[in-house]
Amino acid sequence: MRSKYFKGLAGLALGGMAFFAYQSFAVNTSVTAADMMTVSAEEAHETREGAMKAIGGHLKALGAVAKGEMAPDAGTVVHAESLAAMSHTVKLLFAQELISDKSRAKPEIWSDWAGFSKAADDLSMATAAVVEAAKGGDPAAIGAALGDVGKACGGCHKPYRGPEK
Numbered sequence: 001m002r003s004k005y006f007k008g009l010a011g012l013a014l015g016g017m018a019f020f021a022y023q024s025f026a027v028n029t030s031v032t033a034a035d036m037m038t039v040s041a042e043e044a045h046e047t048r049e050g051a052m053k054a055i056g057g058h059l060k061a062l063g064a065v066a067k068g069e070m071a072p073d074a075g076t077v078v079h080a081e082s083l084a085a086m087s088h089t090v091k092l093l094f095a096q097e098l099i100s101d102k103s104r105a106k107p108e109i110w111s112d113w114a115g116f117s118k119a120a121d122d123l124s125m126a127t128a129a130v131v132e133a134a135k136g137g138d139p140a141a142i143g144a145a146l147g148d149v150g151k152a153c154g155g156c157h158k159p160y161r162g163p164e165k
Helices: 002-028 041-066 076-088 113-136 139-160
Strands: none
Touching: 002 076, 041 113, 041 139, 076 113, 076 139, 113 139
8 A cells, every 4th residue: 555655656746847847848948049049059059969869768758658668658648748849949949050069960951941940840740649649548559650750850850960970
């Protein structure tokens, strides 16, 4: 009995932390292009890299559900919603042409902003489908939606990201 109680408390605490982290993120996504002008190329790179790692973390967790390695639960929806929220920041993260020595961002992002914007919008649309699939709880549907996210990621990475350094 005590074990279930503590597991429930731990789940509640983790859920609360995730909620507050998401709320903080949602407030902080109101960054404008003018706000991005105050950062260095190195800071922009670190921010972009952190965002992409967060996206990758959510994809990994959702992929485990799609592969049957984990059962879908309330956390699955949180990962899907967080992934969708992160997808909306992509254009903001690249609003200014700031490229550090460590960056894999190609200048084509800014010279073909319309194409980059479309690729980012495609990602946002694909992640919205992941949210719906996660709410349904069907691992096969989640996997299919993740396949579309993978295509959207490639639609941006192939033309706008250079090779590893």
